[in-house]
Structures are given as structure tokens and as C-alpha cells.
Amino acid sequence: MKIAVPKEIKNHEYRVALTPTGARELVARGHAVAVQAGAGEGAGFADGDYQAAGATLNADVEALWRDAELILKVKEPQPEEVARLTRGQTLFTYLHLAAEETLTRGLMQSGATCIAYETITDRQGGLPLLAPMSTVAGRMAVQAGAHSLEKAQGGAGVLLPGVPGVAPARVAVIGGGVVGENAARMALGLGAEVTVLDKSIPRLEVLDDRYQGRMKTVFSTADAIDEAVRESDLIVGAVLIPGAAAPKLITRAMLAEMKPGSVLVDVAIDQGGCFETSRPTTHAEPTYIVDGIVHYCVANMPGAVARTSTQALTNATMPFVIALADKGWKRALAEDPHFLAGLNVHDGQVAYAAVAEAFDLSCADPASLIG
Numbered sequence: 038m039k040i041a042v043p044k045e046i047k048n049h050e051y052r053v054a055l056t057p058t059g060a061r062e063l064v065a066r067g068h069a070v071a072v073q074a075g076a077g078e079g080a081g082f083a084d085g086d087y088q089a090a091g092a093t094l095n096a097d098v099e100a101l102w103r104d105a106e107l108i109l110k111v112k113e114p115q116p117e118e119v120a121r122l123t124r125g126q127t128l129f130t131y132l133h134l135a136a137e138e139t140l141t142r143g144l145m146q147s148g149a150t151c152i153a154y155e156t157i158t159d160r161q162g163g164l165p166l167l168a169p170m171s172t173v174a175g176r177m178a179v180q181a182g183a184h185s186l187e188k189a190q191g192g193a194g195v196l197l198p199g200v201p202g203v204a205p206a207r208v209a210v211i212g213g214g215v216v217g218e219n220a221a222r223m224a225l226g227l228g229a230e231v232t233v234l235d236k237s238i239p240r241l242e243v244l245d246d247r248y249q250g251r252m253k254t255v256f257s258t259a260d261a262i263d264e265a266v267r268e269s270d271l272i273v274g275a276v277l278i279p280g281a282a283a284p285k286l287i288t289r290a291m292l293a294e295m296k297p298g299s300v301l302v303d304v305a306i307d308q309g310g311c312f313e314t315s316r317p318t319t320h321a322e323p324t325y326i327v328d329g330i331v332h333y334c335v336a337n338m339p340g341a342v343a344r345t346s347t348q349a350l351t352n353a354t355m356p357f358v359i360a361l362a363d364k365g366w367k368r369a370l371a372e373d374p375h376f377l378a379g380l381n382v383h384d385g386q387v388a389y390a391a392v393a394e395a396f397d398l399s400c401a402d403p404a405s406l407i408g
């Protein structure tokens with residue numbers, strides 16, 4: 038199969054969808070891998086490393102896309118990339134479509150088959166291609182929050198661990214999944230007082246057991262969120278309803294209840310964000326202030342630690358990439374219902390219910406598309 042790996046073009050996105058190690062595996066299986074010149078640079082992989090792995094380099098981005106059967110990316114395609122996609126091609130990347138109507142319609146118009154990393158499932162009920170980046174983003178969320186609490190960033194001037202004689206900061210994490218657990222773990226490690234809110238009792242049980250009561254676990258209700266809003270110095274938004282737009286759990290009116298200079302880190306921003314006042318920001322300008330509250334809403338947080346993230350992401354994507362390349366999308370998805378859950382758009386139709394619902398579109402039955 039002809040496989041293309043373009044250089045990512047989103048703001049400060051330094052990850053790449055395939056490492057030279059991955060390229061070598063695909064080439065060994067008889068596939069032709071074309072990598073855009075410079076694609077791996079930001080993650081520390083030189084063009085020569087890809088050539089040594091048997092990939093070809095292509096500096097002509099239009100030709101790279103045109104000649105490909107399978108396109109591997111990290112972030113959702115930007116408008117100029119959507120324009121390059123054509124019917125018959127398969128795109129494998131993060132898509133987050135429920136937050137992006139224009140992108141959804143653009144992908145439908147392209148006629149291409151678009152498979153999203155973030156909706157692929159596993160036997161344990163997890164999201165195996167979202168989890169590695171959620172681990173990174175969860176860990177980064179507390180770094181970003183701690184920095185945002187500094188006065189120079191508009192924060193209240195609070196140090197997360199406090200010092201002897203001065204109480205530590207209070208951190209609330211809404212959503213105790215992969216992002217939430219990793220954020221809570223970092224905040225605990227820094228000495229903050231940590232509360233995790235989740236709607237899933239089994240998930241709260243896991244956290245309670247794993248951390249032996251060192252973090253408070255609270256069932257997520259409107260009252261519990263009100264309390265977190267009043268008491269926290271830093272709130273991390275980490276909820277997810279797979280594939281769907283995030284619920285707005287903190288409204289603008291609630292910001293008035295927060296301590297001035299408190300910080301909201303909305304990791305769920307890639308699904309539209311879970312705070313009413315969230316809007317996507319970039320690593321170039323990660324924060325803004327609304328009603329005295331600092332907001333950090335970077336939609337591609339792991340891109341900033343591209344070396345770690347690229348390795349973690351490609352470790353997880355590689356078996357799926359190999360299946361797509363060896364079998365073609367239809368057979369690869371037909372043989373694995375968890376992989377089939379990644380199908381979001383095919384030949385002009387949305388094939389993921391939560392995305393169709395978000396935009397009032399009809400939804401094709403994915404099983405009927407692979408028959």
C-alpha cells in the first residue's frame with residue numbers, strides 16, 4: 038500500500054504520525070512509505086533516519102497527498118489538508134469531529150474514509166489510541182495550571198504545594214478518567230490538596246483504592262461542581278463522553294463564585310470544552326482571562342512534548358496502521374469491532390452516531406459499510 042506521512046501544520050504541533058522504526062516495519066511488509074521532508078524534525082527524527090528505514094522523502098506536499106492510499110497524521114486535518122483529500126483515500130488521525138462542523142462537512146465532501154484515533158475502543162472499555170495522549174495531557178495540565186497561577190500570567194500568585202505554615206492550593210479535577218487521574222497524580226505529587234469528581238462510581242472506586250484516600254473522590258453533581266468552583270485554586274476539565282461534544286459544566290455566571298486569579302485548564306477543549314467560557318488556544322498564546330479567571334485551553338497539548346508524545350502515540354497506533362496497510366480498511370475494520378468504532382466518515386456519510394447527532398445529520402450503520 039502507498040502510505041503518506043505529512044508534516045503536521047497545526048500551530049506548534051511537532052509530533053509526527055510515524056517514527057522511523059514504524060516506517061521500517063511497514064517497508065519490511067512490502068508497503069511504500071513516503072514521508073514529507075522535515076516531518077519528523079520536531080520530534081527529533083531526521084529525514085535520513087526515515088531514508089535509512091526504507092522510506093522515500095517527498096518535499097512536494099501536493100504530490101505526497103495525491104499519490105497516497107493511506108494518509109497517517111496526528112491532528113485533525115486543517116482546511117488546506119481537507120482540500121487535498123479525495124475519494125478512495127483513507128485518513129487515520131485524531132478527528133474530534135463533534136466539536137467541528139466545518140471539518141465534518143469537509144471530510145464528507147472529500148468522499149474519503151476517515152478513521153479517528155480517539156473513538157477506537159478496547160476490550161476493557163477504554164480508548165487505547167486516546168489514552169497515551171491523555172496521559173501526557175493530564176500530566177501537563179498541572180504544569181500548565183501551576184504556571185498559570187503565577188502573578189505574571191494573571192494568576193492569583195499561589196504556589197501549588199504551599200510552604201511550611203501556608204496551606205497548599207486546592208485542585209479539583211472534573212472527570213477522573215485517563216486525563217483526570219494523571220492530572221490528579223501530578224497535583225498530589227506536587228503537594229496540592231486534590232479532589233476528583235466523576236459520574237462513574239466504579240471509576241471513583243478505582244481511584245480511591247489506587248491512591249488510598251490521598252485524593253478525595255466526589256460523585257459529580259451540580260452541587261459538587263458548585264463547591265469545587267468556590268473552593269479551588271485550579272480546576273482541570275477532563276470529562277469525556279466518547280465522540281460527543283463535552284457537556285458545559287461551569288457556566289460564565291459561575292466564574293463570579295471563583296477566587297480571583299484562579300485557573301481553569303480545559304483539557305476537554307478538543308471535544309469543544311467543558312467550561313462555557315472555553316475557546317481553543319494555541320501553544321503560542323495558551324491562556325486568556327475572563328472575569329478574572331485564567332483559562333488554558335490548548336487543543337494539542339501533547340504537541341509541546343513531541344518526542345515523548347510521538348513515541349507514546351506510535352507505540353499505540355502501530356498495530357492498527359499495520360492492519361490497515363496489510364488488509365485495507367474494509368477487511369481491517371470488518372475483522373475488529375473495536376477498530377470499526379473508529380470509523381467516523383466514509384464516502385460522504387457520517388458513520389459515528391455522536392457526531393451525526395451533534396450536527397443533525399443522518400448516520401450510516403458502520404457495519405453496512407464494510408459488507
Ligand SMILES: NC(=O)C1=CN([C@@H]2O[C@H](COP(=O)(O)OP(=O)(O)OC[C@H]3O[C@@H](n4cnc5c(N)ncnc54)[C@H](O)[C@@H]3O)[C@@H](O)[C@H]2O)C=CC1
Pocket residue numbers: 155164167168170171172174211212213214215216217234235236237240257275276277278284286303304305306307308335336337338339
Ligand atoms: N487538549 C489536549 O491536548 C488533549 C485533550 N484530550 C481530551 O481530554 C478529554 C478526557 O479524555 P480521557 O481522560 O482520555 O477520557 P476518559 O474516557 O478516560 O475519561 C473521561 C471521564 O469523564 C467522566 N465524565 C463524563 N461526564 C462527566 C461529568 N458530567 N462529570 C464528571 N465526570 C464525567 C467519565 O466517567 C470518565 O471517567 C477528552 O476530551 C480528550 O479528547 C486528551 C488528550 C490531549
Ligand SMILES: CC(=O)C(=O)O
Pocket residue numbers: 112131155167170171307336337338339340
Ligand atoms: C488527543 C489529541 O487531540 C491530541 O493529542 O492532540
Ligand SMILES: [Mg+2]
Pocket residue numbers: 113133307336337
Ligand atoms: Mg483539535
